[in-house]
Amino acid sequence: MLYERLTTLPSRSFFLLGLRGVGKSTWVRSVLPSAMRFDLLDEALFTDLLADPALFGRMVSAAGPDDWVVVDEVQRLPSLLNEVHRQIADRGLRFALLGSSARKLKSAGTNLLAGRALRKEMHPLTAAELGDDFDLDDALRYGTIPLVWDAPDRGEVLASYAQLYLREEIRAEAAVRNLAGFVRFLPVAALMHAQSLNSAAIARDAGVARSTVEGYIEILEDTLVATRLGALEARLRVRERRRPKLYWADPGLVRALKRQSGPVTAEERGALLEGWVLGQLRAHNEHQHLYDEIAYWAPTESRIEVDFVLRREDQHTAIEVKAAERYNTSFVKGLRAIADLPGLTRRIVVYRGPRAFRTEDEVDIWPIDTLHRALAEDGIWH
Template structure:
């Protein structure tokens, strides 16, 4: 089944990034059906353009101003960006540039398009996009990447996904020299999902040098599998942790990297749910402007923590995620610790129970489905 995605088509040229299988190509075929398309996974086309990038301009000679051109897997030939730049500037052609990795583009002239092409991201399917097909347990166990979600055997597809990633993204781009070390690193990095990143600890557990692990993390970020969430500096007369937290883009990929695809264990549910909520926030932020910035907050003097602090127009929204089905006042520790933050507009506890209410000190307690409804309808902020 093809699902309607949240992302609208920008009016001008754009990059669209997302992990393999997330649905970029399907989306662009639906949204721009008349566009001329160049798929750089076509090996004959890839070989011709790699050997002669100038050929790309000749292939565009009949395109009219304002028409759309789609280039899929743009990162395979970054040199084409020079011609893209020229076509935008001189002829008014519009481009949809799709990619599953930003690694080569970061070092190959993407800055030439600064101000000429917006950057957009596509995330795994959200409950809004899935509608009645959404199932939280399945989402946490297998993730919601369309390639996996639509599969008859989701476990089998997920098991092969890591091999696809290693083959297509890592080997093809020669991103790492020590592939065995990187393979050892992947499950260790998956164990760090929703945790503060300790590069030295990762290096010890992986058995490679610290600078190498730092490079591996950059590879995961550049190939869009993970993102690092910086710590929020509230300056509430407490020392705050500076290490960023690591989040994988999809719960299924976390579990595939850990080689742990059975039913979700109780001890992993909290991190998976927290990461899934972070993904929802980012997906909706692509076209709703839910926040200007997002961070986490955690003072060093206590174990109080707030999972996400959203900032918009100078105000803050504090969100704590709990996987438990029953409310407990102890869940509010972090939200109460951050109460003195200037500009704090709302504090929200999201949990897996059925009851919605507000505590005496003004904290909103929301079931997960209420949170999602508020996010989808842009009612998170008061």
């Protein structure tokens, strides 16, 4: 099914990055149906352009000065960016450059387009995009990557998705020399979802060097399947945790890498829901600019934590995520501990219960649906 995405078409050239199967090509076909198109997954075209890079310039010359040109899987031939830069500067052509990895683009001089092409990212389907089709249990079990969500056999497609990632992104780009080590690393890293990164522990469990783990995590970020969330240094008269936390881009991907295919268990639901909320925040921020920075906060000498602290200019909103269906006063411990943060305008607990209310000390308690409505309406701040 074709869902209306949050992504909007810019007026000038742009990169659109996102993990495989997230819907980049489908979206760009819907908004630029008459654009000149180059799909670098077409092996014949890829081979021709690899043998004769100047061919790209000759083909693009047929486009009019205000036309759009789409290059799909641009990371396969990053050398094309030289010609893209020339065509933008000399002829005013507009390019939509789609990719599932920023790895080769970073090393191949994407800065050539600095100031001439925006950088946008497409995320898995959000609750707002799914509308009436959204189901939290299904979202946590299978994730919402369109390739998986639209499949009649979601479980089978999800199980093969990790292999698609290894085959298309890792082997094709020769991103790692020791593929066996990377294969061992992936399920260990999936177990670290929504946790503070401990590279030494991951290295020990995966049987690789600690420095290798750091490189592997960079690969996860470059191929857009995971992100690191930094720790907030609020300096609230307590020692604060500084290690970043690791979050995968989609709960289904986490489960696939851990080879968990059944219903979501109580033990895994908390981390999956926390990661899901982060995904919603990141996706909406990409298109609505909800915040300037996002981090988590935790004192080192206690077990309390605030999952997400958003900053917009000099204001902050703090969000704690709980997987329980009933409210408990312990949910607000972290939010009370961060109450003295300068510019803190709102504190929110998101949980799976049905009732929205506000505590005596003005902490908002929100069901998941309330969060989704607030994100769609930019209601996080007030």
